[in-house]
Amino acid sequence: MKITLLTVGKIKEKYLRDAIAEYSKRLSKYCKLEIVEVADEKTPDHASEVVEKSIRDKEGERLMRYIRDDDYVITLEIGGKMLDSVAFSRQLGNLGIQGQSHICFVIGGSIGLGDALLKRSNYALSFSKMTFPHQLMRVILLEQIYRSYRIMTNQPYHK
Template sequence: MKIKVITVGKLKEDYLKKGIAEYCKRLNRFGTVEMIEVPDEKTPEKASQAENQQIMAKEADRIQGKIGDRDFVVVLAIEGKQLPSEKLADKLESAKNSGHGTLTFIIGGSLGLDPVIKKRANMLLSFGLLTLPHQLMRLVLVEQIYRAMMISAGSTYHK
């Protein structure tokens, strides 16, 4: 099983890098983990809606180049479905058993994601209505992926 996490923008904070690296190391027992950063576009101070759409389209092109045809794609979106960890584990296990060799998770940039990426998704997932920094969301996401894998493995990690 391959797990890809595609994010827009560069992670800068050392403490987040260390936390993400720890969970990626733990996830290696379930398969390979690939963290992919695609460059974000600079957004002008008072960008118009049209400019914002162009920016998201450029970022979407970069993201699409990293998604395989047979990937099971989970897009993080505020309008996505909120699931308890056990249900997320069930969904990911089902995707794995359906012949998807790669689980691909996508976190957009500060403007969000172009609709073309959301349409490609097999699942829209929300971690709630709270606004979290995209960089912190990476750490939360990899921990939840690890938790889901541990639940599926019957581990006591999830209590």
């Protein structure tokens, strides 16, 4: 299975880049992982809803360039469905059984995802009611994907 992580913005913090590299290495024995970062738009202070929508749409267009028609798209959204690790693992496993060979996880910018991307999403996922920095969510998502593969292969996953 191929998993693509589509994200807005670059990771500047070394400790987050190191964590992403570690989980990418761990995942390499379970799947083909690709991480794509697209440029973010600068959001002016006190931007109007019209300006914010325009920014979300521009970032969304950049992300959409990497999504093929047959990709299964999972967007990370505040209002998405929350799953525990076992249920998330089942979800990924079921996608493989259903013949989905490419899953794209999408993490938008700081003000969310554009309308076209939200419409293209096959599944909206949320990890918490809490708000996390988008850069940290990349690490959390990769860790949960790794944990899912450990669960699917009946390996200990509480380490």
